Amino acid sequence: MAYGNPCIISIDPIEKLPLNHFLPGERTLSIATAGCNLRCLYCQNWQQSQVRPDQLRNYNLSPAEAVKKAKEQGIRVIAYTYTEPVVFWEYVMDISERARSEGLKNVVATALFMSKEPIREWCKVTDAFAVALKGFSDEFYNKVTGAPLKPVLDAIVTVKGEGIWLELVVLIVPTLNDDLKQIREMCLWIRQNLGTQVPIHFGRFVPEYKLRNLPRTPVSVLEQCRDIALDVGLQFVYLFNVAPHDANHTYCPKCKSTVIRRLGFKLTSNEIQRGVCPKCKTRIPGVWA
Secondary structure, three states: OOOOOOOEEEEEEHHHOOOOOEOOOOEEEEEEOOOOOOOOOOOOOHHHHOOOHHHOOOOOOOHHHHHHHHHHOOOOEEEEOOOOHHHHHHHHHHHHHHHHHOOOEEEEEEOOOOOHHHHHHHHOOOOEEEEEOOOOOHHHHHHHHOOOOHHHHHHHHHHHHOOOEEEEEEEEOOOOOOOHHHHHHHHHHHHHHHOOOOOEEEEEOOOOOOOOOOOOOOHHHHHHHHHHHHHHOOOOEEEEOOOOOHHHOEEOOOOOOEEEEEEOOEEEEEOOEOOEOOOOOOEOOOEOO
16 A cells, blocks of 8 residues: 555755764655554654555655656655655665665664564665664553564664664653653663664654643753763764754764754754864764765
């Protein structure tokens, strides 16, 4: 029902996924079909993700046409995002294989509730993942997403093990996953299982779908989460859905100079030269032009 049948085709900044360390400033051709394998109570795109493809107006877009349209627009990256690419995985794979054969990159925004075997297949044609780690307890995952936590953690470790560029996104929802002790436990898990250089984005919750009764996340809480992550030793910690803010920028972990400046999703300057800080020559992990 979903194959070749997207409900969203958009041109976006790559920072919107979010990916801050993968070709900063690039535009993406973003593609989504209806549907999801989770049932997140706060879904930001519920009008598309919580319905079937036959319930929406869709576009007819073959894999060949998707690649053609990207190239016509001078776009080098195709993004699978907005809804959940796991549910249109075969479509994603066919576009990705064709895109890669024609010199384009593929990036994915996903909650990654998926078995290890297809993830490994996915990694063969994907250049970067922005994975939503929605919380750090089974109670939260079962209540808010309708799925258990452990398969997601295993999936994230699998992507990292395949050597694909990975960034994490954690939406902080007031009263549900904003316990700072649990945030520290999550950051320690990230350091132990993924290392200190995987970027993490703490996102601001906006009341939506079935959680409209909750307030927006206070910026001060997001800043506390960021402080905890930095204290644990994570080197690249961002705030998402908050702009302007100093935590939109990328800093050299050694000399602390600002190497990339952003205003929300907009890139305003990029000082990285061949992957290194221009001041102290420290290598900044990522995929750079």
